[in-house]
Amino acid sequence: MPERRCVITWAEDRTVRIAGPSAGATFTRAVLDVAGAVLTWPVLGPTGLPAAEIHDVGQAQQWLWAVYGERTAAAVDAVASGASADELTLPEQPTTLAESAARLALGHWAARWWPTSHLDGIPALEPDLLGLELAALTLECQQLLDNSGELEGAELLQEHLAALDPLIRWQQSAAPPRQLDRVLRLIDDAADNAGLDGEALRRLRSALEQDHGPTTTPLDLAELFVRQQEFALAAGSRRTATGRVIARGSGTNDWCRYPPGFVDAAEDAVSWTAYAFGAGRRIEVEVVADIAAPTGGVHLAAEVRVDGSPPNRVPLARRDDVWTGRADLDIPASTTPGIDVGILLPGFDPGPGADDRAAREAVRALARHRLGVAATPHGSEAAHPDPFLAEIAAATAVEEDF
Structure with missing residues (x-):
C-alpha cells in the first residue's frame, strides 16, 4: 500500500500542525471545522488525508486516532506536551471517517465555490x-x-x-x-x-x-x-453611451471578492468600454449577473485603475441579468489609457490577491x-x-x- 510522510509540528501560534498536501488559492481548498481543529484538503489534487491545524489537542483526541491512526494521535499529544517535531509514515488509504470528512468538506466547498456560469455552460447546483x-x-x-x-x-x-x-x-x-x-x-x-x-x-x-x-x-x-433563475443574457443589449469608443476589454473576475451567486463565474463575465465625449473620457462596466443580489441597499462595485493609478470605485446597479455602472475618467485626451477593472462587494472584499486565472x-x-x-x-x-x-x-x- 502506498505511503506518505506526515510531519507534526508545534507552531508559534500555539497550534499543533499536521502537514498535508499543499493547497493554493482559497477557492481550491475544502475546509472543515471540527472539534479542536481545522482540516484542509486540496480540491484540485488527490483527496487523501487532510492537513490539520489543532488548537485544542484535548478535544481533537476524540477523532485523531480515527482519522490518522493511533500513532499520529499519540505524536500530536507528545508534541503539544513539549516534545520535538515528529515525522511519521502514514498509509495513503484514508479511514472511513476520513473519507466521510473529505466528502463533507467538498460539499461545503461546492456550496461556496461551485463555478456556476451560463457563459461557460456550468449549471448551478440546487x-x-x-x-x-x-x-x-x-x-x-x-x-x-x-x-x-x-x-x-x-x-x-x-x-x-x-x-x-x-x-x-x-x-x-x-x-x-x-x-x-x-x-x-x-x-x-x-x-x-x-x-x-x-x-x-x-x-x-x-x-x-x-x-x-x-x-x-x-x-x-x-x-x-x-x-x-434563467438568464436572459441582456448584457450589452442596451448601451446608452453615444461617444466614440477608444478602448474596450475584459476585467478580472476574482471569486474571492464577492459572495457566491452574485456574478457569473466565467472569466469574461466582466467587460468594460471606454468612450470619448469631446475632450472627456468615460468608462462603462457590465458584469453578467448570477441569481443572487445584495440586500439592504448594498451594491456591487467596479474597481477601475487607469495606468496603475489608485483604484476608483464605481457603484453598479442590477438590471435584469447584468450589473452596470459608469464613471468619468480623469485622463488626458491625447493618450490611450491602460485600464484594469475588477469586481467586488464593499464590506465583503478581502482585498485583491494574486491573479489566480489558472486556478x-x-x-x-x-x-x-x-x-x-x-x-x-x-x-x-x-x-x-x-x-x-x-x-x-x-x-x-x-x-x-x-
Missing part, C-alpha cells in the same frame, strides 16, 4: 438538494464535531427541507442513484437525533418503512427540482469533469468521491436542455 446531503454527511461525521457542528447539521436539515419530498420521489423512481437510500436514512436519523418533526419527515419515515422498491415510472429531474480554470475543469461523471448511469465506480445528488440532478438537467 441548494436545497446539496444542503440535505450535507446534513446527512454531518451526521455521518458526528465523531469529528463539537456541539456547534452538530447544531449546524440540524440547521442544514431544517433550512433545506423543501427538497425532501422530491428526494423521496426520486428514490421511488425507476433509476435512483445508488447513494440516495443511504442519504435518506441518514436524514431520518439526523431528524430523530435533533428532535425534528413535520409532514415531510413523517412521509420520509413512512417511505423508508414501506420500502416497496423502485417503480418503472420515469422521472424528469428538471421538473422535480426547481430550476434556478479558476482548473476549478471549472473540475466542475465539468464531475458533471460528466454524474451524467453516467448511477455515477461512476471510479469516481472518488462520488458525485453529489445535486451534481447528478444538474448534469441530467443539462442533458435535457440539449
